[in-house]
Amino acid sequence: MQKQYALKGNIIYTKSFGKFETVKDGYIIVEDTRVKGVYQKLPEIFNNIQLIDHGNSLIIPGFVDLHLHAPQFANLGLGLDKELMQWLETYTFPEESKYSNIDYARKVYSTFIRELWKVGTTRACVFATLHKNATKLLIDLFDQSGLSAYVGKVNMDVNSPEYLIETLEDSILDTREILEEYSSKYELVKPIITPRFVPSCSIDLLKGLGSLAKEFNVPVQSHLCENYGEINFVRKLHPDYKDYASIYDNSGLFGEVPTVMAHCVLVDEEEIELMARKKVFVAHSPNSNCNLSSGIAPIRRLITRGIPVGLATDVSAGHSLSMNSVLVNASQVSNIKWLESGRVDKPLSTAELFYLATKGGGQFFGKVGSFEENYEFDALVIDDSSLSIFKTLTIEERLQKFIYTGDDRNIKERYVAGKKIEEPKCC
Amino acid sequence: MQKQYALKGNIIYTKSFGKFETVKDGYIIVEDTRVKGVYQKLPEIFNNIQLIDHGNSLIIPGFVDLHLHAPQFANLGLGLDKELMQWLETYTFPEESKYSNIDYARKVYSTFIRELWKVGTTRACVFATLHKNATKLLIDLFDQSGLSAYVGKVNMDVNSPEYLIETLEDSILDTREILEEYSSKYELVKPIITPRFVPSCSIDLLKGLGSLAKEFNVPVQSHLCENYGEINFVRKLHPDYKDYASIYDNSGLFGEVPTVMAHCVLVDEEEIELMARKKVFVAHSPNSNCNLSSGIAPIRRLITRGIPVGLATDVSAGHSLSMNSVLVNASQVSNIKWLESGRVDKPLSTAELFYLATKGGGQFFGKVGSFEENYEFDALVIDDSSLSIFKTLTIEERLQKFIYTGDDRNIKERYVAGKKIEEPKCC
Numbered sequence: 001m002q003k004q005y006a007l008k009g010n011i012i013y014t015k016s017f018g019k020f021e022t023v024k025d026g027y028i029i030v031e032d033t034r035v036k037g038v039y040q041k042l043p044e045i046f047n048n049i050q051l052i053d054h055g056n057s058l059i060i061p062g063f064v065d066l067h068l069h070a071p072q073f074a075n076l077g078l079g080l081d082k083e084l085m086q087w088l089e090t091y092t093f094p095e096e097s098k099y100s101n102i103d104y105a106r107k108v109y110s111t112f113i114r115e116l117w118k119v120g121t122t123r124a125c126v127f128a129t130l131h132k133n134a135t136k137l138l139i140d141l142f143d144q145s146g147l148s149a150y151v152g153k154v155n156m157d158v159n160s161p162e163y164l165i166e167t168l169e170d171s172i173l174d175t176r177e178i179l180e181e182y183s184s185k186y187e188l189v190k191p192i193i194t195p196r197f198v199p200s201c202s203i204d205l206l207k208g209l210g211s212l213a214k215e216f217n218v219p220v221q222s223h224l225c226e227n228y229g230e231i232n233f234v235r236k237l238h239p240d241y242k243d244y245a246s247i248y249d250n251s252g253l254f255g256e257v258p259t260v261m262a263h264c265v266l267v268d269e270e271e272i273e274l275m276a277r278k279k280v281f282v283a284h285s286p287n288s289n290c291n292l293s294s295g296i297a298p299i300r301r302l303i304t305r306g307i308p309v310g311l312a313t314d315v316s317a318g319h320s321l322s323m324n325s326v327l328v329n330a331s332q333v334s335n336i337k338w339l340e341s342g343r344v345d346k347p348l349s350t351a352e353l354f355y356l357a358t359k360g361g362g363q364f365f366g367k368v369g370s371f372e373e374n375y376e377f378d379a380l381v382i383d384d385s386s387l388s389i390f391k392t393l394t395i396e397e398r399l400q401k402f403i404y405t406g407d408d409r410n411i412k413e414r415y416v417a418g419k420k421i422e423e424p425k426c427c
Numbered sequence: 428m429q430k431q432y433a434l435k436g437n438i439i440y441t442k443s444f445g446k447f448e449t450v451k452d453g454y455i456i457v458e459d460t461r462v463k464g465v466y467q468k469l470p471e472i473f474n475n476i477q478l479i480d481h482g483n484s485l486i487i488p489g490f491v492d493l494h495l496h497a498p499q500f501a502n503l504g505l506g507l508d509k510e511l512m513q514w515l516e517t518y519t520f521p522e523e524s525k526y527s528n529i530d531y532a533r534k535v536y537s538t539f540i541r542e543l544w545k546v547g548t549t550r551a552c553v554f555a556t557l558h559k560n561a562t563k564l565l566i567d568l569f570d571q572s573g574l575s576a577y578v579g580k581v582n583m584d585v586n587s588p589e590y591l592i593e594t595l596e597d598s599i600l601d602t603r604e605i606l607e608e609y610s611s612k613y614e615l616v617k618p619i620i621t622p623r624f625v626p627s628c629s630i631d632l633l634k635g636l637g638s639l640a641k642e643f644n645v646p647v648q649s650h651l652c653e654n655y656g657e658i659n660f661v662r663k664l665h666p667d668y669k670d671y672a673s674i675y676d677n678s679g680l681f682g683e684v685p686t687v688m689a690h691c692v693l694v695d696e697e698e699i700e701l702m703a704r705k706k707v708f709v710a711h712s713p714n715s716n717c718n719l720s721s722g723i724a725p726i727r728r729l730i731t732r733g734i735p736v737g738l739a740t741d742v743s744a745g746h747s748l749s750m751n752s753v754l755v756n757a758s759q760v761s762n763i764k765w766l767e768s769g770r771v772d773k774p775l776s777t778a779e780l781f782y783l784a785t786k787g788g789g790q791f792f793g794k795v796g797s798f799e800e801n802y803e804f805d806a807l808v809i810d811d812s813s814l815s816i817f818k819t820l821t822i823e824e825r826l827q828k829f830i831y832t833g834d835d836r837n838i839k840e841r842y843v844a845g846k847k848i849e850e851p852k853c854c
Contacts, residue, residue: 074817077831081776290759295766319831332717339722349508390501404504404746
């Protein structure tokens with residue numbers, strides 16, 4: 001007999017792209033780690049299980065952040081009037097080099113995880129640094145917190161500052177060591193293959209990582225077509241490849257295993273075709289793309305072509321850990337994209353964006369991001385009583401108000417895979 | 428002998444556009460309502476005045492919000508997947524009609540002012556509704572709070588729903604009554620002439636308001652060239668005028684007295700020329716312009732042409748009362764505008780934007796928004812100890828971190844015109 005319990009509240013989630021499901025004063029039955037069902041009235045067979053009544057609160061799926069850099073957390077909000085390549089050299093690389101120091105890593109990573117908990121992110125695809133030990137620590141800390149994550153040791157063996165580079169051999173060996181140790185160690189925290197991006201990886205390294213991905217059957221994350229300067233650099237480095245995506249593809253890093261690529265602001269038609277065919281995920285990071293003058297990704301177009309999309313903070317090129325901020329910004333830039341595209345690429349609605357921030361990105365983790373039967377139960381309980389005080393709102397409007405005007409103070413409880421997660425200990 | 432006191436802390440402000448002035452562990456001397464001077468060492472003559480030591484905190488000028496709608500506060504975060512004209516009809520006009528009820532007005536307006544206090548806005552240019560009594564109440568509540576504001580009774584006598592319209596005669600009479608009663612009543616809260624926008628005002632009304640502005644020598648606020656749909660409507664209504672701005676101009680509402688126009692997203696060359704000549708302020712409201720799919724205002728170009736610019740939340744088309752949010756968004760859209768303009772309109776730096784959010788908008792109020800000698804002392808004391816914990820940052824970087832990652836929890840004290848402002852009582 002598995003552990004069952006019921007949560008009561010105003011339930012809102014999305015099954016399909018752009019359509020809210022709501023149950024006012026409804027019940028979610030959780031069995032072990034997963035959703036058993038959502039009901040308007042509690043079925044009699046559940047009369048004797050534990051009932052947690054959240055009164056007038058909202059119950060929504062936990063947020064999925066499909067791309068962010070844990071070691072850049074200390075730089076949050078800094079240097080955001082630079083472009084990508086300049087920003088990497090001035091702010092990011094010097095900061096990442098500090099993670100050879102495990103004490104520094106422990107201090108920042110534990111704070112980072114606590115802040116992630118605060119803002120209601122229950123699943124995340126995380127870049128660490130190239131440092132093996134700090135990466136292992138980050139995996140362990142995530143497991144201790146109860147949050148779910150893919151965590152990648154970053155690989156970079158060329159075109160990187162001498163204080164933040166590794167040899168091809170070390171890069172492969174260290175990655176293999178982490179995969180061997182962690183692939184099956186934890187239920188909710190897993191390693192992921194993480195070439196930084198094409199400019200900082202030799203073709204041999206990319207191919208080696210492609211082989212490891214296949215051997216260990218682990219997913220891949222990287223960056224693709226973020227910024228003009230970056231793309232020009234890739235073209236100069238690899239004139240023999242037809243485009244950026246094909247470099248990953250030729251190394252077995254583009255959809256052979258589940259793959260997520262951050263940004264995709266400037267993907268061309270052939271790259272879109274390839275991503276659609278190989279079901280490569282896009283981690284849409286609008287705050288980052290605006291902050292670093294990268295542009296606006298053609299998200300409506302990518303979705304229409306059948307490419308799976310999730311939302312991402314891309315901390316610290318994105319300045320906020322909060323998915324609320326990303327949801328708002330993603331809506332705003334989709335409006336500007338609509339104008340830019342001559343009113344062709346329709347703006348993204350709140351329901352569409354909420355889907356991307358939960359089930360859209362959640363699909364990278366399996367059955368995650370919805371309250372449909374058999375989905376892992378990740379949830380936030382939202383007390384919006386301080387936000388909606390002047391009139392009676394629908395559940396959809398209350399969610400919209402929370403997204404646009406709420407913050408961590410409104411998040412009362414967090415659940416991951418059926419378990420209530422307490423505030424992680426820090427430092 | 429006037430009252431003097433000193434504040435000690437890490438002082439940062441802007442004298443000129445784009446250049447921070449900083450004094451680490453410095454002193455600001457306040458005499459009565461104004462700044463006497465900023466010093467690295469306390470001059471001996473001030474040895475005996477009261478000293479308030481804020482330790483390691485930042486001391487910055489208070490924020491100036493150059494355009495927002497108090498009665499739309501209850502709608503904050505709602506309906507933001509609509510365009511302007513549709514949004515007005517569905518959300519805004521029905522909400523504003525409620526302000527015939529003075530009890531409702533008291534409830535929302537007092538909460539609104541408390542929230543404005545929270546986020547560190549010390550001066551604001553505020554639209555009320557067309558209702559005379561609720562507008563008077565808003566002026567009184569602002570005065571009681573200690574915050575400074577221009578508050579305008581909205582005028583609208585045509586093309587408005589029957590539940591939210593007034594006759595030409597009432598509009599003029601009610602406005603005159605408010606001007607007579609309030610023009611000299613309070614030191615820091617003043618009435619302002621507020622035609623809603625061209626579509627909702629007859630030419631007779633605009634001309635009547637122009638005469639009142641001149642007669643009472645009070646400033647003017649309105650909307651200009653926000654959105655394509657709106658501009659097309661104005662063209663259809665007034666084919667005999669060469670453009671939107673000239674309709675205000677021909678009515679004596681465009682720079683005869685100090686004038687601020689919200690948005691100016693789509694101003695043409697002749698309008699820019701006129702604004703520059705008549706020193707008409709722009710209230711740049713990027714959150715609003717993104718939320719309602721209006722576009723990105725050409726702020727770099729307007730500034731280069733010598734037009735005075737401030738920043739604004741435009742609540743509730745803008746979803747946040749916080750000027751932090753506007754500063755971030757204004758930076759982001761300036762980056763996108765740089766790309767859109769073929770890399771001609773340079774992005775706005777943090778120092779430039781901070782100037783706009785303080786001294787830029789402050790100039791509409793007189794000597795406001797800086798710590799230069801004889802400026803009214805409006806200030807925020809920022810405790811950023813929760814934000815900057817991993818390394819030593821410069822004062823500029825600490826300000827940047829507060830703007831991008833801080834919120835009302837970091838604001839420890841607020842001052843307006845030399846006086847510390849306590850949390851306003853609410854409801």
